[in-house]
Amino acid sequence: MNDFVGRGVLVVGGGGIGAEVCRQVAAQGGRVFFTYNRNEDAARELAGSLPEGAFAGHAQLDVTDEAATAAVVDQSVQALGKLDALVTTVGYLHQLTMFEDVDMATVRRTIEIELFGVINLAKSVLPKMRANGYGRIVTVGSDSGKVGSKAEAASAGARGGVIAFSKALARETASSDICVNVVCPGPTETGLLEQMLADEGLSGKLMNAMVRAVPKRRAASPAEVASMTCFLASERASYVTGQAISVSGGLTMS
Numbered sequence: 001m002n003d004f005v006g007r008g009v010l011v012v013g014g015g016g017i018g019a020e021v022c023r024q025v026a027a028q029g030g031r032v033f034f035t036y037n038r039n040e041d042a043a044r045e046l047a048g049s050l051p052e053g054a055f056a057g058h059a060q061l062d063v064t065d066e067a068a069t070a071a072v073v074d075q076s077v078q079a080l081g082k083l084d085a086l087v088t089t090v091g092y093l094h095q096l097t098m099f100e101d102v103d104m105a106t107v108r109r110t111i112e113i114e115l116f117g118v119i120n121l122a123k124s125v126l127p128k129m130r131a132n133g134y135g136r137i138v139t140v141g142s143d144s145g146k147v148g149s150k151a152e153a154a155s156a157g158a159r160g161g162v163i164a165f166s167k168a169l170a171r172e173t174a175s176s177d178i179c180v181n182v183v184c185p186g187p188t189e190t191g192l193l194e195q196m197l198a199d200e201g202l203s204g205k206l207m208n209a210m211v212r213a214v215p216k217r218r219a220a221s222p223a224e225v226a227s228m229t230c231f232l233a234s235e236r237a238s239y240v241t242g243q244a245i246s247v248s249g250g251l252t253m254s
């Protein structure tokens with residue numbers, strides 16, 4: 001497949017799933033600009049692994065910083081030539097805790113990153129996509145935003161917000177050939193899941209139970225989640241907008 005020939009894609013968050021999105025876009029002929037937050041070493045490694053013609057650059061970004069987000073979006077447009085798709089894979093949740101035990105600073109930070117981060121990015125990319133008369137916005141969220149999930153209430157609230165926000169944007173932008181969708185992964189084999197499964201407390205207990213409950217009887221590979229994400233970020237998804245699509249091995253069927 002050559003879904004991304006002539007296309008420029010900004011991937012925000014080059015972690016486990018984000019890195020795989022970068023690789024698939026590159027393999028399908030596209031150009032990628034990606035961001036990282038704290039993990040500079042992994043970003044350097046990802047940058048070095050992408051084919052030269054496909055890699056347009058990378059930058060450090062905290063999506064809660066509105067001005068920095070706008071600046072990095074501008075930087076990516078300059079590097080890519082034009083911005084055809086935005087894929088956001090940013091997440092803050094790394095530990096499961098019952099809501100009554102979470103401090104409010106963590107609740108606020110979670111919502112700042114997982115919901116306002118997505119909103120800040122949309123605010124910056126939309127005028128550019130509108131001017132081009134084309135765009136794809138895909139956010140990798142979570143099934144917790146559809147069905148709730150124990151011990152991640154703040155994150156579930158943020159993810160639910162992302163789904164509703166994306167549906168509203170989809171309605172506002174459909175006539176400009178801009179599609180806005182959300183991918184909701186179930187447990188996916190990245191460093192994030194590995195860390196949670198190995199936890200000896202509540203996170204490990206709940207995540208191991210969740211993986212056992214998946215009808216497919218295994219976690220997803222990052223490639224399986226990236227594959228749906230890339231489809232939605234491509235021109236082929238021209239008639240799909242306002243959707244929150246689960247890639248969860250049947251864990252959630254709603």
Ligand SMILES: NC(=O)c1ccc[n+]([C@@H]2O[C@H](COP(=O)([O-])OP(=O)(O)OC[C@H]3O[C@@H](n4cnc5c(N)ncnc54)[C@H](OP(=O)(O)O)[C@@H]3O)[C@@H](O)[C@H]2O)c1
Pocket residue numbers: 012013014015016017018035036037038039040061062063064089090091092093113117140141142143184185186187188189190191192193
């Ligand atoms: N893996 C799973 O089982 C699973 C299941 C359901 C949903 N998800 C969701 O899918 C998404 C990707 O997951 P993943 O497994 O690939 O996780 P990951 O490897 O931890 O990736 C998360 C990414 O978010 C970036 N990030 C964190 N805080 C940020 C901030 N303030 N500003 C900008 N970037 C920030 C991280 O950058 P640095 O690493 O550079 O700090 C990293 O690239 C996340 O939203 C996650 O919650 C994952």
